[in-house]
Amino acid sequence: MQFWLIEDGEKSGPFEDYEIREMIRKGEISASRKIWHEGAEGWIPACEVRVLESEFEKLQVEPPPVPEELKVRPPFLYWRRFGARWFDYMLYHLILFAIFRAGGLSILADPEAEPSMGRVFLMMLPLVIMEGALIGALGHTPGKWLMSLRVTRPDGGLLSTGASVIRSLRVWVLGMGMGHPILLPIGHLVALWMGRKKGAPLWDFPLGHLVDGEKPSPKKILAFFLLFGAIFVAISILLWPETKPMHEEIMRQMESR
Numbered sequence: 001m002q003f004w005l006i007e008d009g010e011k012s013g014p015f016e017d018y019e020i021r022e023m024i025r026k027g028e029i030s031a032s033r034k035i036w037h038e039g040a041e042g043w044i045p046a047c048e049v050r051v052l053e054s055e056f057e058k059l060q061v062e063p064p065p066v067p068e069e070l071k072v073r074p075p076f077l078y079w080r081r082f083g084a085r086w087f088d089y090m091l092y093h094l095i096l097f098a099i100f101r102a103g104g105l106s107i108l109a110d111p112e113a114e115p116s117m118g119r120v121f122l123m124m125l126p127l128v129i130m131e132g133a134l135i136g137a138l139g140h141t142p143g144k145w146l147m148s149l150r151v152t153r154p155d156g157g158l159l160s161t162g163a164s165v166i167r168s169l170r171v172w173v174l175g176m177g178m179g180h181p182i183l184l185p186i187g188h189l190v191a192l193w194m195g196r197k198k199g200a201p202l203w204d205f206p207l208g209h210l211v212d213g214e215k216p217s218p219k220k221i222l223a224f225f226l227l228f229g230a231i232f233v234a235i236s237i238l239l240w241p242e243t244k245p246m247h248e249e250i251m252r253q254m255e256s257r
Contacts, residue, residue: 017206
């Protein structure tokens with residue numbers, strides 16, 4: 001949703017939802033400031049906009065003072081977060097594919113069948129729940145632990161399990177593009193752009209979630225790359241019974257030329 005502001009007859013905008021929320025938190029927009037959005041009957045006080053009511057309710061409760069060291073958002077550790085994300089993604093797929101193979105189920109979808117986002121969602125739902133549970137309980141996942149990263153609230157506390165699961169769902173949709181081959185790179189590029197502009201991607205910025213940590217030790221970095229390579233090889237082995245016919249067909253076509 002986009003908003004426009006007016007003050008002394010001068011209009012400004014459009015502003016995205018998250019930009020308006022940030023300005024409210026900074027005190028740049030008061031409850032009486034006139035605002036307009038598509039569908040509104042006219043210029044109305046910001047506090048009367050339904051989607052912004054919660055922001056003004058938060059301001060009515062005096063929050064505890066934030067320590068000085070927490071007022072500055074930590075740097076956007078894109079490459080470490082990127083590596084941790086793909087490590088967790090690959091590790092989950094290794095476990096999932098191993099279960100499929102042990103149960104005698106086909107891992108790859110039938111190439112002649114219509115693509116099913118429902119099937120993809122059901123396959124990824126356990127990842128969203130498990131990641132949310134880990135971040136809510138520990139503040140990190142296996143990949144984030146290897147990259148010495150931790151997800152916290154602005155005050156340094158851990159996210160609730162519910163907030164962590166919602167965050168994980170947003171990451172899968174906005175950052176991983178739900179695994180779609182076109183949406184996936186777009187999600188990564190938008191996350192990089194948002195991180196450089198605002199210091200955090202879309203799934204962290206609106207609620208002020210922080211992802212920070214000390215520099216990973218050489219042992220952790222080495223373990224990350226060794227385990228990532230081992231996971232990749234293990235997945236390739238699990239997929240081989242289904243990818244072997246494809247490789248053989250490619251080889252036959254190359255030999256017939």
